[in-house]
Amino acid sequence: MASQHRRIKRTLAATAAVAALAILTACSSAGTGSAANDSKYGFTTAKQDSKSAITVWVDAAREPLAKAFVAANPDTPIKIQTYDGNAGGSDSFKTKMALFDQSGSGWPDVVFSTQTNDTSWAAKSANGTQAFAAPLNKGLFPASFLNGFTAGAESPMTVNGTVYGLRNDLAPVVLWYNKKLLDQFGYTAPTTWQEYEALSDKLAADHPGYILGSVGDAFTGTYVYYWGAQAPIFQLKGNTFSSDFTDKHTTAMTDLIDHMLANKTLVQDSLFSADFVKKYASKLVAIPGPAWYAGALFQNAQSLNNPAGEIGAANPLYWDGDAKVTGNVGGGVWYASSHSANYAAVKKFLTFVISSPDAAKLASGLPAYSSTADTWLTAQTSSGYFTGDFKGAISTAASSVWKGWGFPSFSPETAYAKVVVPGLAAGKTIADLSPAWQAEMKNEAQVQGYTVK
Template sequence: MRTSKAAIAIAIGAFLAVGTVGCAASSGGTPASDPKAPITVWVDAARLPQAQAYAKAHPDVTIKIDVISGAQNANTQKISLAKKAGTPLPDVVFLGSPDEIANLTANPLNFPLALNTVVPKKVIDSFPQGVLARCSYGGQVYCLGNDVGQTVLFYNKPLFDQWGYAVPKTFAEFEQLGAKLAAEHPGYNLGTVNGRYGVDAFFESSGCPILDTTSDTAVKINVSSSKCTRVGDVIGPMIKNGSLSTLDLFDKTYDQQVAQGKVVAMVGASWIGDFAFKPMTTNAGTSFDSTGKYAVAPMPTWSGESTNWSGSVGGGIWVVSRTTKNSKAAVAFAQDMTTSPTIAKAQTTYPAYGPSADIWLNAKATDPWYAADPSSVLKAAASKINPAEGYTRYVTQMLDSFNNTVIKNGATDMSSALTQWGQQTADAAKSAGYTVSK
């Protein structure tokens, strides 16, 4: 069954690849706005209650809500088929896998509406630049951020105090701390660099050009850049001495290490406290209670940088169709999903929209799970997400390649591993229809 599904996915993937290669998207004309036209919105299961609440509160607009799988490219497959068949497309789509927008913006789908033309500038400017930059091409903004996983440094404050460790302010200090930890307390670690936790938290915060989109069909990939090699210089020795794990954050073995309090610190997304550390240490059959243990510190700064840039792990986006017949209602829906104070209060992860984030942080400031109020650090990190990276059609292959090169061989020969990673990623990007340059 799995093989069959994989074969189907490959077949559809190939179909999409052929269909989306080649031409840049146009910025689109003036959207149609028939105030009586119904709108169809596609959401995932988690977004369904807020979409239903919006529909209930706006009886003047006919809103049809469909629940679409959050699986990678599920929306693209359905939109691609509907477009070929000439059936109506959805008016608003939530993308839990935001890299899908790289398929949707490219021809022949050419799906999203440029939102900077219809959403007030004040609203657009209230999203972190690093969030909207990822879905911007040719000066047009094609998404509104739902939530964001800006990276910060989580650390076990009582343990740091007990062992006399200082919170690292630079990645050089982070590496030194790793060496010290490995020597003094083997078995403990400073987090994981597997997959997106390594790429997004370390390479992306450093601005390593691996997903550096210059248009929806052009990308810069250059792993020999100092912005990439300086990351390798830090994580290579740390993987070797065991102070950085190469396991996935949600791997059951790593889960056990979290549950036993072996994770002394981690450069990770804003959500790892609530959705990794908390659940992994609750009723986990160990004596370690994480409540009041972890504090949040600003991202360490990479050598040669004056700003302590953050990366971003996860976060969904909202997209409006340029074919909508009722753009006013569709845009209003997408805008409300990202800016509503009510939704902000119920949001589980850090809201991308600035004023919503402030509401969300009010509750987080008094959360007893944190050793100290994390709000100011989280807020500052959201505004410092490195805007160097974009959403692409080859992100899955890039992450697979990362694990097969940097994670697998980085401890012994980081330079060679980085070269292989860059080459394999460039090949994947070309296959996905990108022009690759350095």
Template sequence: MAMHRGRGRRGRLVAPALALALVGLTGCGGDDSAAGGGAKAAACEPSKEPVKLEYWSWVPGMEKAVAAWNAKNPRIQVKVKTTPAGNAGTYQNLSNALKAKKAPDLAQVEYDSLASFRLKEGLRDIARCDGVAAAKSTFVDWTWSQATFGADGKDGVWAVPQDTGPMALFYRKDVFDKLGLAAPTTWAEYEAAARKIKADAPGRYVTHFSQTDPNWFTGLLWQNGAGMFDRQGDTWKVTVDRPESRKVATYWQRLIDDKLVATDLQGFSPALYKAWSDGEVVTWIGAAWGYSTIRDNAAATAGKWAVAPMPQWDKGDKAAGNWGGSTTVVTAGAEHPYEASRFALWLNSDPEALEILNREGGLYPAAKAGLKLPALQQPVDFYGKQKIFDVFAEASGNVDTDFTWGPTMTDTYRFLSDGTSAAISGNGTLGDALRTADAKSVESLRKQSLDVTD
């Protein structure tokens, strides 16, 4: 899957803040650059000769989608290279390839890493490549906002959205039913359920709180409108520690202190899968792509799980967080951005491609048409024949489009992870983790010679 828990999830970059404004000089724009970018329109014209493109991706089964494209487009042939997921190797290899001017034409990059690669001047602005700007309405609104660094797209188009991770609540319906509990609609109800679950079986937990998934915790912050960064022009403001974030941290710290959540289980681990199978952990606030994680790793619990919307901070609200998801970028050194952008659009919006990527790679598409794939309309046997993707489709439409990633997210995630680990071991709190991550993120941005305001 394209995120998948950031799976796999950067040396000092001496780049002036102005780079964020000038990086578009390598893009496919019109000849209207006041900064002297040259005749950019020519850079996005179709090639008169057959074109061969290279694409790096870690999505399982991607080669089948590429084969479908190649069969229909003999003049634009794509070779896919299977790479490690994100920070497990792809990003470092891509950074090195960009420096050596040996980068592929296209690459898979997660939403939270786009700003970093833009800062490295590794992405092309494909806003004026044929069909790209018009594709805005093709994709779920918030994903286009992430790929353009703004809802209106005036900042350029730096990627084509691929998949998403709208979040919902996976829960053991059999356990909840036995205790007379309905699916919690608010976080207060979720906590009350946690206490009842613990009282009934002291060795059972409502969920686990992982030390190694700061991007999961970010999804919880996202739901509460707690953006971690703001940007005005070339100036950044770090907002990791803000009232909305503290509210989330205080809530989960209480559950940790009262031993209502398991703190010795890491995400995507055999121990967690066993806890699911044994009924030791009975909920997971997870993403759409996570439906197969439970299905494939706790097979004995088939028919016992259900999916409900994320609990809300205020009754009646419908906010959702997002955990994961990727884009397809055209790299700065690509010689054929027109053809590359055509492939990127097809890959992420064509019904045939979407069906292949969902079937083979488990992707939950960012394209609106993808949400209507037959496979996403059917009841899912493992979840008691519930049409679980109806829940995720609704969640996808309730993700805040204004959430902004910073240009040094790997550093911020590391700071947050270190603080979370300390809090879980009793050396501080999640509130401390936010404050420390905030301060260190400011320092990290300043080390990159970026403008940062208090």
């Protein structure tokens, strides 16, 4: 756990506050009022009012945590609104904020997003309005708090030394396995991608109908398999986007997925669909997937709902003879609005959802804050639900995420959902679909203003 718990080194700016971009009308939670340059936060703020209710946007999974804050802080004025959480790269967060930018009002005070790449646009001013995301390390949060995040957790939300978001959870990919089925069939959990593919042939021959995963969700095909394979199909350097489908890591993963789709140990059903639960709840032998499968998939009464002692987490799969790295599936982010009129309440709320006992208790996956992660890991281990070295596998994965994946202002999930999912359903292979998949990602990059290599 030593590598997981290294504290991020943060250097607070000692220079004067950034120049004001414009005099802004107050946000919806502030009502009307004049803006003022509050240099202690490092950016232009609306006139502050500690009695002003803050509006918080959350997805359904984070709603219980927001409600826990209300219960624990009845005197803090707050309005909770649910939305899709920008899931699947829907761009709903960005689209709605653009509308508020145009009208000059309406911004929520806090927003949760499932997409770690939202910082790429939320930290930039647009249409003459200052950036939506408020700088967090210029005075709003002390270094002592920000240094509490697991090493590297805040990197995607840090631009030129300024932190624009707080990571809710880490989502490194491990290999989940069903010990009961492995023991029953006389198999051992694979440790490499090559062993994973070899196991698929054995499983297909000896126990047809049993599976080793699904590529029916956009996040699985992109983040679990291609990111985990070190496939450089989604990279960003400066303002240049590139996507390489000829790299050996890419072609090897494409071949692996096509092979396992052909022998039917990989399926095309969405993991969280009723059909998947009905058909495969008792037939899932192993599956590579993020840490949050712990609560969202295996311990979820509406999903697989496996009994205690069946499911274990093993170290991430890697290519034999190559770097032992893994992919990452999301890891939500909390953003504070630069337009809020009540930063006292915003700070109180964000501190609660990141580091309170409820943040650990209600987490479905590995929290990004070190002390919260410790509490969650200890609780999961001591519960007796998971078999094997659960804590060791999650910790190994958290420090092994491949750093070659990019974080532009759009998600790779949209191109996968548009091209690959229907293409596979029509009987095509990933190899067949790769040119169109690559072209769609490049088109999205160009639309977003990136130079395409």
